[in-house]
Every structure is written in C-alpha cells, then in structure tokens.
Amino acid sequence: xxxxxxxxxxxxxxxxxxxxxxxxxxxxxxxxxxxxxxxxxxxxxxxxxxxxxxxxxxxxxxxxxxxxxxxxxxxxxxxxxxxxxxxxxxxx
DNA sequence: GTTGAGCGC
Numbered sequence: 001x002x003x004x005x006x007x008x009x010x011x012x013x014x015x016x017x018x019x020x021x022x023x024x025x026x027x028x029x030x031x032x033x034x035x036x037x038x039x040x041x042x043x044x045x046x047x048x049x050x051x052x053x054x055x056x057x058x059x060x061x062x063x064x065x066x067x068x069x070x071x072x073x074x075x076x077x078x079x080x081x082x083x084x085x086x087x088x089x090x091x092x
Numbered sequence: 093g094t095t096g097a098g099c100g101c
Contacts, residue, residue, distance in 0.1 A: 007095095009094075011094035012096045013093085036096070036097095037096090046093090048094070067096065074098070080095090084095090
C-alpha cells in the first residue's frame with residue numbers, strides 16, 4: 001500500500017544545498033509544489049534538513065524511491081514522507 | 093548534522 005502524504009522530509013542534508021537546488025532534484029520525480037528549509041528559530045542557522053511538497057502523491061513516492069540516498073554536494077540525502085507537524089500543544 | 097512554523101516560565 002502507498003498512502004503517504006504529499007509532504008516529504010529530507011534529512012542528512014548538506015548545508016551547502018538550497019531550496020532551489022532541492023526543487024530541481026525533486027522535479028526529477030514529479031511535480032514539485034513547494035520546497036522549504038527550516039532554520040533554527042533560536043539561532044537562525046540551518047539544521048541540516050528540509051521539507052518538500054509534491055503536486056501529487058505518486059510524485060512523492062517516486063521522489064522517495066529515486067532521490068532517497070542521492071548524493072548531493074558530497075552528502076547522501078534521506079527522503080521520507082513527513083510526519084504531522086508535531087507542535088507541542090497547538091494542534092487543537 | 094534529521095520532523096518545520098509562536099515557545100518563553
């Protein structure tokens with residue numbers, strides 16, 4: 001079965017790569033709707049991970065299977081479907 | 093170098 005969300009979590013990311021770079025990479029798998037690299041809200045520095053949203057679910061699955069383990073800037077990225085945005089207490 | 097975003101007490 002394949003019932004993942006359109007949101008993709010990218011871990012083990014190189015600090016040298018940018019959202020624009022990620023989008024080009026993920027467009028190989030399908031339609032990229034959005035790319036985001038969250039920064040540390042305390043320091044404003046990169047944490048080494050990113051989020052990518054695909055226009056369709058099949059594209060997201062293709063991204064996981066094709067781009068997971070892809071070497072970017074000398075570092076292999078980990079692509080997985082993202083979990084719900086675990087807010088400590090703001091879900092309701 | 094791994095789950096964002098408001099978040100501290």
